Amino acid sequence: MPLLKIDDKEIQVxxxxxxxxxxxxxxxxxxxxxxxxxxxxxxxxRMCLVQVEGMSKLQVSCNTFIxxxxxxxxxxxxxxxxxxxxxxxxxxxxxxxxxxxxxNHPLDCPxxxxxxxxxxxxxxxxxxxxxxxxxxxxxxxxxxxLGSQIVINHNRCILCSRCVRFTQEISGTSELFVxxxxxxxxxxxxxxxxxxNLLAGNVADICPVGALLSTDYIHKNRIWNLEQKPSICxxxxxxxxxxxxxxxxxxxxxxxxxxxxxNGYFMCDIGRYGFHRFEKIERISHPMVRNGKSFNVLDWxxxxxxxxxxxxxxxxxxxxxxxxxxxxxxNYLLGLLMKETLGYLPPITGEEITFPTKFRxxxxxxxxxxxVNDICGDLVKDFTSIIKTRDIRGLYILDDGxxxxxxxxxxDILAKMDFVIVQSYAxxxxxxxxxxxxxGLAPFEREGTITNDKGRIQWLRPSLATKGDSKPDWEILxxxxxxxxxxxEYFADLGEVIKKMGDQFPNYSGISLFKIGTQGMALT
Amino acid sequence: MAIITKSYEPTFWDRxxxxxxxxxxxxxxRYFFKRKVTIQYPDEKYVPPDGYRGLHRxxxxxxxxxxxxxxxxxxxxxxxxxxxxxxxxxxxEGGKExxxxxFDIDLLKCIFCGFCEMACPEEAIELTEIYDFSAYxxxxxxxxxxxxxxxxELTKNQNYYSRTDKSKKPxx
Numbered sequence: 212m213p214l215l216k217i218d219d220k221e222i223q224v225x226x227x228x229x230x231x232x233x234x235x236x237x238x239x240x241x242x243x244x245x246x247x248x249x250x251x252x253x254x255x256x257r258m259c260l261v262q263v264e265g266m267s268k269l270q271v272s273c274n275t276f277i278x279x280x281x282x283x284x285x286x287x288x289x290x291x292x293x294x295x296x297x298x299x300x301x302x303x304x305x306x307x308x309x310x311x312x313x314x315n316h317p318l319d320c321p322x323x324x325x326x327x328x329x330x331x332x333x334x335x336x337x338x339x340x341x342x343x344x345x346x347x348x349x350x351x352x353x354x355x356x357l358g359s360q361i362v363i364n365h366n367r368c369i370l371c372s373r374c375v376r377f378t379q380e381i382s383g384t385s386e387l388f389v390x391x392x393x394x395x396x397x398x399x400x401x402x403x404x405x406x407x408n409l410l411a412g413n414v415a416d417i418c419p420v421g422a423l424l425s426t427d428y429i430h431k432n433r434i435w436n437l438e439q440k441p442s443i444c445x446x447x448x449x450x451x452x453x454x455x456x457x458x459x460x461x462x463x464x465x466x467x468x469x470x471x472x473x474n475g476y477f478m479c480d481i482g483r484y485g486f487h488r489f490e491k492i493e494r495i496s497h498p499m500v501r502n503g504k505s506f507n508v509l510d511w512x513x514x515x516x517x518x519x520x521x522x523x524x525x526x527x528x529x530x531x532x533x534x535x536x537x538x539x540x541x542n543y544l545l546g547l548l549m550k551e552t553l554g555y556l557p558p559i560t561g562e563e564i565t566f567p568t569k570f571r572x573x574x575x576x577x578x579x580x581x582x583v584n585d586i587c588g589d590l591v592k593d594f595t596s597i598i599k600t601r602d603i604r605g606l607y608i609l610d611d612g613x614x615x616x617x618x619x620x621x622x623d624i625l626a627k628m629d630f631v632i633v634q635s636y637a638x639x640x641x642x643x644x645x646x647x648x649x650x651g652l653a654p655f656e657r658e659g660t661i662t663n664d665k666g667r668i669q670w671l672r673p674s675l676a677t678k679g680d681s682k683p684d685w686e687i688l689x690x691x692x693x694x695x696x697x698x699x700e701y702f703a704d705l706g707e708v709i710k711k712m713g714d715q716f717p718n719y720s721g722i723s724l725f726k727i728g729t730q731g732m733a734l735t
Numbered sequence: 736m737a738i739i740t741k742s743y744e745p746t747f748w749d750r751x752x753x754x755x756x757x758x759x760x761x762x763x764x765r766y767f768f769k770r771k772v773t774i775q776y777p778d779e780k781y782v783p784p785d786g787y788r789g790l791h792r793x794x795x796x797x798x799x800x801x802x803x804x805x806x807x808x809x810x811x812x813x814x815x816x817x818x819x820x821x822x823x824x825x826x827x828e829g830g831k832e833x834x835x836x837x838f839d840i841d842l843l844k845c846i847f848c849g850f851c852e853m854a855c856p857e858e859a860i861e862l863t864e865i866y867d868f869s870a871y872x873x874x875x876x877x878x879x880x881x882x883x884x885x886x887x888e889l890t891k892n893q894n895y896y897s898r899t900d901k902s903k904k905p906x907x
Contacts, residue, residue: 321806321856322833354832430824430833433807 213279213291221290226279230272230294231259241296242305242334244419245371246273249476249568250380256371257308258334262301264293269304272296302338309339315350316420317366325421327434331369352397357387358406360426360480361414365397368422374398374414381477382410383567398422409564409572412483416466417476427484428464437463440674441729443661444482445536445578445654447561449571450663451478452729455486455655455674462486462655462675470730473667479564479572486655492612493638495650496679506648511682511690518647519694521605521630522548529605530598532556533587535577536611537684538659538671539719540708541651542579543586544688545609548695551601554594555583556608556641557615573664577611582662585734586716595620604628609684610635610642612653617641634687650681658683658705660727662734669731670724780896783864788847790865791840791878792886794858800827801884802859805835809851809860817844818851831857838880843873863890 215222217230217239224233229252234241244256254271261272264286277292286293295301313335320326352365375387375398386406390399400406406414415425437456444451444465451474453465465486467478498514499506509517522529531549533542534556563574584590591597606625610633617625617640625631625644633645636653651657655674662668677683682690685708692699702708706723713720718734726732748754774781783789794802805822821837851860863886870876878886893900 321808322804322831326806430805430822432822433811435811436807 213277214289215277215292215294216286216290217294218297224277226277228277230261230263230270230275230277230292233277234272234296239296241272242330242338243273244330244369245373247373247376247417247476250373250376253372253376256312256369258305258312260301260304260308262295262298264295269301305334305338306340309335310343310345312369313339313343314345315366316369317349317351319367322430323364323367323421324424324429324431324434325367325418329421330419350394355399356405357398357400357414357423358411360484361406361411362424362426362429363398364422364424367420368398369420370396370398371419372398373417373419374423377410377414377417378406378408381413381566381568381570382408384408387414409479409481410477410566410570412480413467413477425464432458432463441468441672442655442674443578443669443671444478444485445661445671446482446485446576447479447573448575448578448580448664449474449573450578450661450667450669450731451482452669452731453478453482457655457675460675460678462489468729472730472733473663473669475568475570477570479570481561481572481576488614489612489653489655492636492653494653494678495636495638495642495648496681498650498680499648501646511680514647514649515687515690515694518632518649518691521632521647522607522691522695525605525629527551528603529607530601530603532594532606532608533583533590534609534611535575535580535583536613536654537579537609538657538661539579539582539586539668539712540659540705541609541684541688542583543712544685544692544708545607546587548688548692549607551603554591554597555580555587556611556613559613559615575664578663579661581664581666582660582668585662585718586712595624598624605630605632607632608634608641608645609651609688610637610639612637612639614639634684636681649687650679651684651687652677652681656681659685660709660722660724663731666734667731668719668722668727668734670727670729777867780867782894782897783866787864787866788849788862790842790863790868790886791845791851791883792861792863792890793838793880793883794861794887794891795884796830800825800830801834801880802857803835803838804831804833804857804859805838806833806856808854808856812850812854814848814850815844815846817841835880838883840878840883842868842876842878863895865890865895 212223213226215224217234222233222237231241231246241259243259245253252274254274259272260269263270280291326332354362354364357363372389375389378387379385386400386404387398389396412425415423436458440455442453442455444453452468452470454468455462456464465483467476469476498509498511500509527550530551531545532554533545535558558580559576560574561576564572606628612635630646632647633642634649634651635642636651642648656677657671658673659671660668661671689702693701709722713722796802805820807820810818810820817840819839820835822833823836825832825834849862852862889895
């Protein structure tokens, strides 16, 4: 393996890696714009210039490969390559490159949504000049819509071409290209093909400056006001890793979080803008019991007692209905609570979409269908016809707040039941027909594990604070179970539920939230 | 063992007291004929010196557009955390594309340090000479965008108290 010396650090690397990759991996800072680990290397921004001993000119570190040299030609008798990233020449050259990049770049950080997470801002501050020598008029171009969700501000663009390469390599749709040459070049979309593919939102994420903006987030907030929390996208069974940016219980945007085993660096627009549907929901914040046509508010102790009484009275003729939107733990506890868990709520389906780089959007648009099938054993798919053959007098529904249109067969069943208990966070049609409503948590408030369709278990972490009087879904189910069976165990936290789940299902054994971590783990 | 140290031992002249009394009354007498410094507030208003940091205002361009671009530099710089801004796309054509939909300052939290006007890149927020604002409730001391623009109208041309023309004064 070649021995490399970057500044004062000796590093042994695989032959064929680039200087920039090595520097990033070993924590040496080399500024860059156009390089992106998921995209082809073009070396167009010239920001990552370094000096390599023995080479007359500065080299772009993103496209300079390290290889073994003949023993006679090693530098100082032992190094295959000696790189300087901080010497006088490199520092001066960086200043010059930044001065060129900033020639036509407006000084509009106050109105730019990228400010605070802008590479141009950071690097100008760290490596650039304090003053510009450019006295002429700056080039001004109007903003343009590249697609329905993406706006380009040409003035801010530094032409790194990350977005162009993204549409060519990742989404495979090639809508974007660099129009014209030299001073006049700019990013443009094809006239008859605007940037409207399902991965278009990523373009705003990978833009190192504030040139490409998502209309969904433009002029909404400043990045330093937002709290960034890791989470899992809950709009299809792929389970992309995301970061949730929120301020005071309001989500402002989602961005993709890197996970090479699931989604790589990107996420789709269905998930990216999916959080908006939770903004319009009618939230349930207190336990409620039916009183004629309306509901009366209860406190928790009473509600749990009433629920347990109803289930007890029905003498095991109550069936549980789990949801593919809930976590494994909630579904598992409902399975423990009921002698029979009959079915699950109709899953949401869509079109299966696969992109050239194997990025996919699953046809199953619920996050945890695999987990439901793993945990809850023999569920019937055709619930509505099976229920008629059995003597079921009550239903305990773990509702997920998705606004489904229930067909007549479901309405028939609900009407026939002696009682319906619905655990939900939103006033859905199901909740409206319930006798007791228990308020659970909304999707980005929940904690637990979910299993994606490839059998990877991931930790769904809460990104927002719980609202009102609602309790975690697994806790409600545990309390009902404790009220029903006095001898049943009390789980102090989620970890104990996972442990108990592992005892029962061998492929879920040995799992803990700590082991799952940020990247998830594959089930055996 | 306590040590008593006497810094001053009164002399016979001091023990008479009258000389000191007369000396003190001379000071009173001297000020009696001097120019009065007491202000008959509130009939008469104190005019603060230039650079006084009082009530905030939001500046406008001559054509009526708000100068503020809702960059939230002021709220980031604010040590009392009293500025709440909600940005939005500006309703006017041309000019800056962003403006404050909501701009609230909690005057009870504010410590009038002036960091906000120093942080402002657009010279939009400024502290004026107004010091006599008070209200009967806490809510009334939460000044909103319209209120701040009103303060601008009150103070843009003349000093709020002395009514002297501001444009004639040298810029500070």
